[in-house]
Amino acid sequence: MNPVTRTLIAKELYLHRWTMLGMAVAAALAAGLCAFGRLAFNVGAIAWITAVIAGGVMLAIYGVGQERRDNSLQFVLSLPISPRQYVLAKLAGLLLAYLLPWLVAAGSAALLVVLSTAIPDGMLAYVAVLSGFLLANFGVVLAGALLVRSEGAMTAVIIVTNMGVSIFMFVVGALPGIRDHLGDPAPVWNTTILAVLLAEALVLASALLLPLLSAARRRDFL
Amino acid sequence: MSTSKPIHMRGVCKSFRYFSLHDLDLDLEPGEVMGLVGPNGAGKSTTIRLAMGLLAADRGEVRVLGHPMPQDQAQAKRDIGYVSADMRLLPNASLGWHMRLVASLYPDWDEAYARTLLSHFNLHPGQSARSLSLGEQTKAALLLALARRPRLLILDEPTTGLDPVARHEVLSQLMEVMLDDRRAILFSSHNTADVERICDRITFIDRGRVVASDDTGRFLDSWRRIELELAPGSEPPTVPGLVAHTGDGSFHALTVRQFDESLLEQLGPDVRGVQRMSLEEIFVASVMQHRQERRP
Numbered sequence: 001m002n003p004v005t006r007t008l009i010a011k012e013l014y015l016h017r018w019t020m021l022g023m024a025v026a027a028a029l030a031a032g033l034c035a036f037g038r039l040a041f042n043v044g045a046i047a048w049i050t051a052v053i054a055g056g057v058m059l060a061i062y063g064v065g066q067e068r069r070d071n072s073l074q075f076v077l078s079l080p081i082s083p084r085q086y087v088l089a090k091l092a093g094l095l096l097a098y099l100l101p102w103l104v105a106a107g108s109a110a111l112l113v114v115l116s117t118a119i120p121d122g123m124l125a126y127v128a129v130l131s132g133f134l135l136a137n138f139g140v141v142l143a144g145a146l147l148v149r150s151e152g153a154m155t156a157v158i159i160v161t162n163m164g165v166s167i168f169m170f171v172v173g174a175l176p177g178i179r180d181h182l183g184d185p186a187p188v189w190n191t192t193i194l195a196v197l198l199a200e201a202l203v204l205a206s207a208l209l210l211p212l213l214s215a216a217r218r219r220d221f222l
Numbered sequence: 223m224s225t226s227k228p229i230h231m232r233g234v235c236k237s238f239r240y241f242s243l244h245d246l247d248l249d250l251e252p253g254e255v256m257g258l259v260g261p262n263g264a265g266k267s268t269t270i271r272l273a274m275g276l277l278a279a280d281r282g283e284v285r286v287l288g289h290p291m292p293q294d295q296a297q298a299k300r301d302i303g304y305v306s307a308d309m310r311l312l313p314n315a316s317l318g319w320h321m322r323l324v325a326s327l328y329p330d331w332d333e334a335y336a337r338t339l340l341s342h343f344n345l346h347p348g349q350s351a352r353s354l355s356l357g358e359q360t361k362a363a364l365l366l367a368l369a370r371r372p373r374l375l376i377l378d379e380p381t382t383g384l385d386p387v388a389r390h391e392v393l394s395q396l397m398e399v400m401l402d403d404r405r406a407i408l409f410s411s412h413n414t415a416d417v418e419r420i421c422d423r424i425t426f427i428d429r430g431r432v433v434a435s436d437d438t439g440r441f442l443d444s445w446r447r448i449e450l451e452l453a454p455g456s457e458p459p460t461v462p463g464l465v466a467h468t469g470d471g472s473f474h475a476l477t478v479r480q481f482d483e484s485l486l487e488q489l490g491p492d493v494r495g496v497q498r499m500s501l502e503e504i505f506v507a508s509v510m511q512h513r514q515e516r517r518p
Contacts, residue, residue, distance in 0.1 A: 007323065011312075066313075070310050071308045072310045074276075074306055074308070075310065075311055075312065075320075075363065076312075077274075078299065078302070078303075078304040078367070079324070080300045082296040083292075219277070219278035219292075220276070220278060221276050222271055222276040
């Protein structure tokens with residue numbers, strides 16, 4: 001990887017360190033809250049999902065949209081990089097900035113399921129597909145931020161992806177291959193779970209590839 | 223050789239919905255300071271963004287420091303310092319962080335010079351970019367561009383919106399940079415006083431077309447306003463390079479762009495006065511004539 005691209009990836013991690021920390025701490029605390037009874041579980045679960053979604057939206061908005069709006073994009077593009085390298089650095093930097101707290105969030109949720117006697121371990125597979133969905137969801141929001149220029153379109157992307165979380169939870173949670181094993185004493189990694197995880201991986205890969213392909217063809221970058 | 227010129231543009235066209243740049247030819251020689259002067263919306267920023275590779279020309283050739291743009295922009299930008307009036311630093315980082323970032327990307331970064339500029343501009347490395355005023359933002363961006371020791375400086379209206387003191391500080395620094403005759407500067411502005419002060423070549427641009435391009439000295443030497451007193455009802459004779467004519471009774475004023483002393487002999491005893499024109503007057507006269515010529 002080009003040293004300039006590496007420097008710009010490090011730049012993203014530095015600039016978004018507080019968002020990353022906030023998302024990781026909020027998600028870990030929310031997961032911890034889930035261990036204290038049914039009401040606390042519901043509140044904690046909502047707080048956990050909110051932290052993971054909000055962290056991603058903030059990274060995309062502040063990392064891409066605001067840089068463009070504030071005209072600091074001009075400063076970044078004055079550095080010795082091509083638009084393709086810029087997009088690559090943005091994708092890799094912001095993905096990494098999201099991945100680190102996402103790992104904390106997913107890990108703390110998994111730990112909760114494993115350690116809590118009140119929550120069946122069968123939930124672990126659902127935690128995996130939900131975490132995978134939130135990661136893919138972030139990929140779509142990030143791609144949207146890099147591809148669309150208008151604030152209205154970006155707002156639409158955020159609304160649609162947020163709605164997508166609720167739809168995912170209802171639809172995927174109701175799939176027999178998942179629903180029927182939520183209460184099992186051990187997680188079941190059946191074909192439904194693997195198919196959902198594969199679909200999420202494909203969505204994430206496509207979302208990350210699209211801005212790279214688009215940037216290579218884009219003639220005007222400002 | 224054209225390819226080694228800091229900037230070489232030939233037949234460059236770029237169209238947007240409500241604006242087009244037409245057949246732009248522009249050459250910036252090593253060591254030259256060129257002022258790109260035009261009214262708002264003339265195409266100065268478009269020209270500069272084409273030179274920076276931030277926009278791609280629809281037609282024509284753009285080469286910067288020998289690199290075809292925008293294809294080779296990453297290479298070309300290793301030797302370019304770019305500052306524009308609306309450029310802002312990253313708001314969540316300090317000026318010192320920006321200095322370290324730029325220093326890590328440019329091997330020629332001159333830390334001692336950067337420190338000198340910090341002191342000259344009264345900036346502090348610990349200042350957050352968010353807290354910098356407009357003038358400080360420009361000075362900070364200029365510091366980051368100058369301390370790279372670039373071969374080419376591209377400055378898009380860097381003095382716009384600055385108070386007179388900040389403008390003086392910025393222009394003084396640029397005049398110091400000009401002492402290094404290996405560096406070239408492209409300086410866009412609609413402030414002719416700034417351009418006259420630092421540029422040795424000027425290109426006027428209006429409505430997406432180059433109106434005139436010449437050495438600053440030649441511009442100032444070749445333009446004159448000649449006042450004539452003629453018999454009532456008579457018209458002044460046709461003179462070469464006549465750009466504008468205003469008359470009030472027997473008094474007439476001719477604006478000419480190819481002035482030489484022989485013209486005064488041709489006009490004879492009717493000449494009442496000859497005035498040198500300021501760059502601003504020359505600019506306005508050039509633009510108005512260009513618009514008149516293009517009127518259907």
